[in-house]
Amino acid sequence: MAIVPKIADPVKIRFLVFSALTLLIFALALLGPYLAPNDPIKSNFTKVNQPPSLEYPFGTDKLGRCLFSRVICGARVTIFSSLLLVGIIFAFGTAVGVVSSYVGGRLDTLCMRVTDIVLAFPDMVLAIAVAGFLGGGLANAIITLACVSWTKYARLARSQVLGLREQTFMEAAKLAGNSTPRIIFRHILPNALSPLVVTAALDIGVMIIGVAGLSFLGLGVRPPTPEWGAMLNDGRAYFQRFPGTIFFPGAAIFLSIMVFNLFGDSLRDWLAPRPAVTEPTE
């Protein structure tokens, strides 16, 4: 039986295309170490700063390490730490927002005061300071960025819940004798989730910039681990003569952020969430 093709929805097609590209990047990042032709960490002082060749498709860096292998393996560090970060701040921020606004009262006031205080620092300023005090390292960079970025989700979740609380079906769910956790998981979260998911998708690129930015400043990933921001920092001293040292990791950062942003945009258009509930000013 022939299936009658439906008229294609361009928004959905766009979403599918960018989802596929996003998955492709994830796959590349996951398989990076198996795809890399050379060891990304092993230095070879007989082959320093070489131009691209068959053996080294992107050339080598100042320590004779294969740039191609480093870019490919760096994807794993940069992209998965950003994904992990988005997962952490999404879960934590949403939990804080939902619980505090659902419970209300003092807890809500306290949580909002805490977000106010975190928001009183410019993101990157606080991140630099916390990372500076904690010392470098990928784990510390992730903790740092999580500390400064969760507030967005808490506020968004809160405004969603405040909007939902007024709805009749919430009254009904309560009158039907549902327990609080059940109301939160079965009635609030499914209805509040879509703007949060869109924000999370768009945050992948933001977190890549954050992780790479901290590493670029020397506050993130420690050498010799390959990471795109750290690679840019390494290449900074040499790129006048060897532009490949910043060009290839730079292109990798740029392309992956672009794909994630396009994915986030298409997800937003596809879900077309109702215009975000505006936060009450008082």
Added chain:
Amino acid sequence: MLKYVYRRLLQLIPILIGITVINFGIMFLSPSDPAERELVLRGMMVSQETLDAMRADLGLDRPFWVQYGHWTLNLLRGDLGNSYASGRPVMTEIRERLPHTISLAAGAMLMTMVVSIPLGLLAAVRQNGIWDYLIRVATFVGGTMPGFLVGLLLIYVFALRLNWQPVISDGSLRSMILPVITLALAMTCKYIRQIRAAILEELDKEYVWGARARGVKEKYILYRNVLKNSMLTIITLVGLSVGYLLGGTAIVEIIFTWPGMGKLVMDAINMRDYPVVQGYVIWMAIIFVSVNLLTDLSYRFLNPRIRLSNELA
């Protein structure tokens, strides 16, 4: 209006207390021991006795809240302690560096305004035309580039290949061009898109159709009504981007060795010079909070609808 100002100022108090607690807390929890550092610096022997004596001397043996209170009182007097590295008061160091950072941020803001308002307007007026399309693609690409990448590429093209610009900034107006572009690019792209959206929304309102129907010139509608009403969006954007600007200066200053606060704090972090890091965070937070307050107030002041509903309430 005055009542609103008072209320906002009162709301600031818990936030300022929070800022100082967090700032002091981070320092308190940091792994390094200032007493040991001070001993090494003075060339004294590090032993348990000398460490204990130095701790007592510096007040480090007292409980958290006592130390915090002491630190905050000094802060209120404008005393942020001395830098471990140079031995000079942190306030003096910051006073020397702050103007450089502010001029960088102000330059970026100026560039953003000068570029994004006309381009946003152009894209909105020519919606779906070739200009709109070009501007949309360009702003998407520009908005995707992280600042550190933009900075390196600009140096590569304009300083190293074309030799139009110095690689290292010498503080002159000319050497400000690349750092300002680096800082402003992503922001400009965001502004263009937001201004375009705001103007399109405004153009769709009934008063515009009414004015057109009455035969008011399109230019008059655009500049006198639509642009004026979109100003509120622009002010909101300015308030939101100050945080980005202040944080972004750190990366830009490192790339271009610009002698501002960001360079100061990165050097301080590398030397574990914590009083300077604290001073940096405090100053940045205070600037950020003040600018947000001013944006909020000007927003209320400029928008009669909010002002009236607020006064009636």
